[in-house]
Amino acid sequence: MRTQVAIVGSGPAGLLLGALLGKAGIDTVILERKSKDYVLSRIRAGVLEQGTVDMLAEVGVDARLHAEGLVHEGFAVGFANRRLRIDLKDLTGKAVTVYGQTEVTRDLMAAREAAGLTTVYEADHVALHGFDGASPRVTWTKDGRTHELACDFIAGCDGFHGVSRASVPVGKLRTFERVYPFGWLGILADVPPCSHELIYAGHDRGFALCSMRSKTRSRYYIQCGAEEDVAAWPDGRFWEELRARLDPEAASHVVTGPSIEKSIAPLRSFVAEPLxxxxxxxxxxxxHIVPPTGAKGLNLAASDVHYLAxxxxxxxxxxxxxALDAYSARALARIWKAERFSWWMTSLLHRFSDQNTFDRRMQEAEFIYLEDSRAARTALAENYVGLPF
Structure with a gap:
């Protein structure tokens, strides 16, 4: 087999890159280690910046997004039972759209299949060869046979644990990382959300997030220990803890119900250089990886794809x-800004095990500054809706 660009990974980054290149008449083959059903079963973020929405429209996969997505012109930040609304529309003239990453993936998959473009699922033992010369190739096994794909370029879009970054020779890559001493316990439930906009809440008991996938399906999170067991959190305990971390009005509007998915996600900040x-x-x-506090993960992947396409x-x-020579520097400039914002949001709203009374007062002072300063709220809003590509 031969193609122009071999794409490793069929998550949103790989699929969106394939769609953009396909529109330009550039041939691609996508290789995915997991099955299609597995890829679609992953529960991920659901807040899209306008730039991401525009890119999905560019490749013609925005019909369901506009029909089912929820446009949000603001969100709330809570602290010590107080709540502050960040008016995105007033502060920036922009909004965000709530639409699940799984649905973005589904739409991009359907469009790729409809276009007759090649995706190989369940490609085992993927290996990258010759990318330091003029004739790169990718090999894999499937159904007991070894396959080889010759290409001009390889795009590694296969995630944090994928083969692409691991294939870089030792000493050629520099990494920067912070692993946070907590995780997010999240549940998905078919109950109406407690608020029509997202609420990010900092509390003495820990962080909480009220989010949604639709007007009838809610996604809630609470900060928990990184090593905690999901089994120790039956639904009743989760709902009780969630309410305890919200302001009284938000807590009174929480509708409980059986969870249809429950998991604990670790939090980390990570950047590899160069790209x-x-x-x-x-x-x-x-x-790169960002903690989900700033809703940057999928959107940052989309901006990488914008530069690469x-x-x-x-x-x-x-x-x-x-532009190929400039890709790494251009992408990293935006990556580090998103890393800073996600780190700042995480630091503002979470309780850290080594936190003292001074640290807690600093968090409170930061929140009061947001309350008192339109300039501070504008900076928050500009980062949340997405910085320019």
Missing amino acids: RFGRLFLAGDAA EAFREHYGAGSGD
Whole structure:
């Protein structure tokens, strides 16, 4: 087999890159280690920046998003039983759209299948070869046979634990990481959300987030120990703890019901530099991880894809490699800004095990500054809706 760009990973980053390149007439093959059903079973974030929405519209997969997505012109930040609304529309003129990452993946998959483009699922033992020279290739096994794909370039969009970043030679990659001493216990339930907009709440008992997937399906999170067992959190205990961390009005509107999914997600900040190694390019979670507090994960992957697709289009259209050479620096400039924002939101709203009374007062002072300063709220809003590509 031969293609122009081999894409490793069929999450939103890989699928969106494939869609953008396909629209430009650039041939791609996507290789995915897991099954299609497994990929669609992963529960992920659901807050889309306008730039991400625009990219989905560009590749023609926005019909269901606009029919079912919820446009939010604000969100709330809570602290010590007080709540402050951040008016995104007033402060920035922009909004965000709540639409689950699983649905984004489903829409992109359907569009790729309808276009007759190749995706290989359950590709085992994927290996990258020759990306430091002029003739890269990818090998894998499936149904007991070994397969090989020759290509011009490889796009590593296979996540934090994928083969792409792990294939970079030792000493060529620099990583920056912070692992947080807590996780998020999240549940999905078919109950109406307690608020029509998201609530990010900081409390003495720990962080809580009130989110949703639709007007009838809610997604709630609470901060918990990184090593806690989901089995120790029956639904009744979760609902009681959630209410305890919210302001009285929000708590009174929480509708309880049986969870249809429950899991604990660890939190980390991570960046790899650079993002190019010969003809291998990293994008999405293969390149960086952000804690979900700032709703940047999927959106940051989309901005990587924007820069990378633009570079491939310039290479194949104009014969110039300038954008490919600039990809890593351009993407990393935006990545580090998103990392800072996600770290700041996490630091503001969570309780840390080594936190003292001074640290807690600093969190309170930061919240009061947000209350008192339109400039501070504008900075928060600008980052939340997404900085320009």
